[in-house]
Amino acid sequence: MHNPLPRLLFAFSAAVLLLGGLTHAAAFSKAAAAVAASDLPPFYGNSLKGLWLIDAATLVILAVAFGCLAARPALANRPIVTCLAIIPGATAFILYKFMGNFLPAHMLVAAAAAALAGAWRLV
Numbered sequence: 001m002h003n004p005l006p007r008l009l010f011a012f013s014a015a016v017l018l019l020g021g022l023t024h025a026a027a028f029s030k031a032a033a034a035v036a037a038s039d040l041p042p043f044y045g046n047s048l049k050g051l052w053l054i055d056a057a058t059l060v061i062l063a064v065a066f067g068c069l070a071a072r073p074a075l076a077n078r079p080i081v082t083c084l085a086i087i088p089g090a091t092a093f094i095l096y097k098f099m100g101n102f103l104p105a106h107m108l109v110a111a112a113a114a115a116l117a118g119a120w121r122l123v
Contacts, residue, residue: 009118011070014063016111017088020104021059028052055091062087066115078119085115 031052035045065084069076089112095105 003121006076006118006121007070007073009114009121010066010073010076013085013088013111013115013118014066014070016107016114017059017066018063020107020111021056021063024059024104025053025056028056058087058091062111066111069118073122076119076122078122081115081119081122085112085119088112088115 028049032049035048038045040048062084069081088108092105092108092112095102095108099105
């Protein structure tokens with residue numbers, strides 16, 4: 001591969017997603033404490049805790065995937081990378097819908113945009 005831009009874009013996306021995933025996982029204890037202090041029924045409280053960790057895991061897994069693509073761009077396939085990039089993009093859309101203007105949503109948009117741009121800059 002002669003064009004270093006996709007590699008840099010995938011690396012940027014990986015870094016942003018890893019930072020977001022680790023930060024989200026680190027905040028789990030605060031979310032769990034908020035659930036414990038609430039009057040949510042157990043099903044909803046446990047669902048929130050599960051979804052909290054699912055989101056963190058998804059971000060970290062996507063970070064690893066984009067990190068692998070940054071290391072070996074020849075493994076990238078434009079349609080598959082586009083589908084992977086839709087995940088943080090869709091997550092950002094949902095965050096904007098329910099939470100409004102929110103820094104983590106901006107980070108997800110940046111990661112998705114970088115991954116999409118990298119996919120479309122592949123040779």
